[in-house]
Amino acid sequence: MRENRNLDSDMEKNEPPFTFRAAQIFVAAVEAQSVTRAAHRLGISPSSVSQQLAVLEAAMGAKPIERSARQFRLTRAGTLFLDPARQLLDDVSAAKARLVDADQAPPMTVRIASLEELDATVTAPWLLRLTDIYPNVTFTLTSGASHENLDALSSRAVDLTLAVDTVGDADWVEQHAILRDPFVLIAAKGLGPFEALPTQPFVRYTSDLQIGRQIEAHLRRAGTPPQRGFELSTNQALFAMTAELQGWAITTALAFFGTPRAGEIVEAHPLPLPAFSRRLALHGRAGTLGPLPGRMAEEIRTCIEERIIDDAQARLPFLQTGFDVIQ
Numbered sequence: 422m423r424e425n426r427n428l429d430s431d432m433e434k435n436e437p438p439f440t441f442r443a444a445q446i447f448v449a450a451v452e453a454q455s456v457t458r459a460a461h462r463l464g465i466s467p468s469s470v471s472q473q474l475a476v477l478e479a480a481m482g483a484k485p486i487e488r489s490a491r492q493f494r495l496t497r498a499g500t501l502f503l504d505p506a507r508q509l510l511d512d513v514s515a516a517k518a519r520l521v522d523a524d525q526a527p528p529m530t531v532r533i534a535s536l537e538e539l540d541a542t543v544t545a546p547w548l549l550r551l552t553d554i555y556p557n558v559t560f561t562l563t564s565g566a567s568h569e570n571l572d573a574l575s576s577r578a579v580d581l582t583l584a585v586d587t588v589g590d591a592d593w594v595e596q597h598a599i600l601r602d603p604f605v606l607i608a609a610k611g612l613g614p615f616e617a618l619p620t621q622p623f624v625r626y627t628s629d630l631q632i633g634r635q636i637e638a639h640l641r642r643a644g645t646p647p648q649r650g651f652e653l654s655t656n657q658a659l660f661a662m663t664a665e666l667q668g669w670a671i672t673t674a675l676a677f678f679g680t681p682r683a684g685e686i687v688e689a690h691p692l693p694l695p696a697f698s699r700r701l702a703l704h705g706r707a708g709t710l711g712p713l714p715g716r717m718a719e720e721i722r723t724c725i726e727e728r729i730i731d732d733a734q735a736r737l738p739f740l741q742t743g744f745d746v747i748q
Contacts, residue, residue: 438480439481444510445510446463446473447485447503449463449470451499481502485502511706511708511709515709518710522716530561531560531713532578533581534564535562536564539583539679540564542678543724546728550720554716554720555713566654567587568631570704574705580705580710584701585699585700586700586702587631593707594707595704596702597715597718598701599747602673602674602675603696603743603744604692605689605690605737605740606669606693607663607669607670607683607689608621608668608669621669622651624651624662624663624668624669624670625637625650625652625671626653632673633652635697635699642695643695657680660672663686674744675729675744678733679729689737703717703718722748725746
C-alpha cells in the first residue's frame with residue numbers, strides 16, 4: 422500500500438499543472454484569433470502568451486490550438502475546453518466581485534468601455550465615487566462608439582460597457598438601464614426656422630455608427646430624407662462642421678450637453694418631426710461581476726442627474742420631458 426501511495430505521489434509530481442492564467446490566456450487568444458492581439462489586450466508579450474499556451478497543452482495532454490503563419494484554429498480538444506474555460510473565468514470574476522462587495526477587499530481590476538458623450542462631464546466624478554466605494558478596485562476606462570464597446574464586451578476585452586441598448590434580450594448579457602436620451606435638432610447660430618433648413622447643408626453621422634443609422638431611418642419614415650452631405654464620426658466634428666457650413670444636423674441631448682463648447686457654436690431646438698430617442702445602458706456579461714454592475718449603474722445615474730440633466734432642463738425647457746435617468 423505504501424508503495425502505491427508513493428507511486429501516486431510521484432505521478433502527481435510529474436503531472437504538468439493546470440493554471441488559471443493559462444486558461445485566461447487561451448480564451449483571450451481564441452477570441453482575438455491571434456497571439457499578438459491577445460498579448461496586446463492582456464498587456465503582456467507574445468512570447469508569454471505562447472508560453473502559457475504551451476503550459477495548457479502540457480496540462481491537457483493535447484494541443485488546444487493549431488496555429489501557423491496562415492491559420493489560427495481550434496482543435497477538437499480546444500473546442501471542447503473553450504466553454505468550460507470561459508465559465509471558469511466568469512466564475513472567478515463573480516467570486517472576486519462578491520468578496521469586494523462584502524468588504525473583503527481583494528485587489529481587482531474592472532475594465533470599462535464608455536461613450537464620448539460622457540467624457541467631459543460624468544466620467545471623472547463617476548470613477549471617483551466608485552473608487553471611494555471600492556478602494557481596492559482599479560477602474561480602467563476607454564471611450565468608443567456603442568458598437569465598438571459591445572464588440573469589446575463580447576470578446577472580453579472589457580468587463581462592462583456603456584452603450585446604446587441594441588442587444589435586446591441576449592442571454593449572455595445583463596443590462597442596467599441608465600438614461601433616456603432624446604434626439605434634437607442642432608443648427609448654426611441664428612439660422613432660420615426649420616422650414617428654411619432643408620435648403621441649408623445637412624451634416625450627418627457616418628452610416629457605420631448606430632446613431633447615424635437610427636437618424637437616417639427616422640428621417641426616411643418621416644418623409645424628409647435630406648440630400649447627401651458631409652458624414653462625420655464624432656460629435657465634436659459634427660458640431661464644428663454644422664457651424665462652419667451654416668447648416669443643420671440631428672443629434673441627441675446627451676451629445677449636445679456632453680460635448681465641450683457645443684453650446685457656443687450651435688443651437689439646439691426641438692425636433693420638427695415625430696419625437697424619438699435612444700436608451701443608454703450599462704452592459705456586462707451575465708453574472709460575472711455579482712452586484713457590482715447594479716451599484717455602478719446607480720452611481721452613474723446620480724452623476725448624470727447632477728452634472729447634466731438639471732442644467733439641460735434649465736437651459737432648454739423643451740427637454741423637461743423625455744431626457745431623464747431610468748431608475
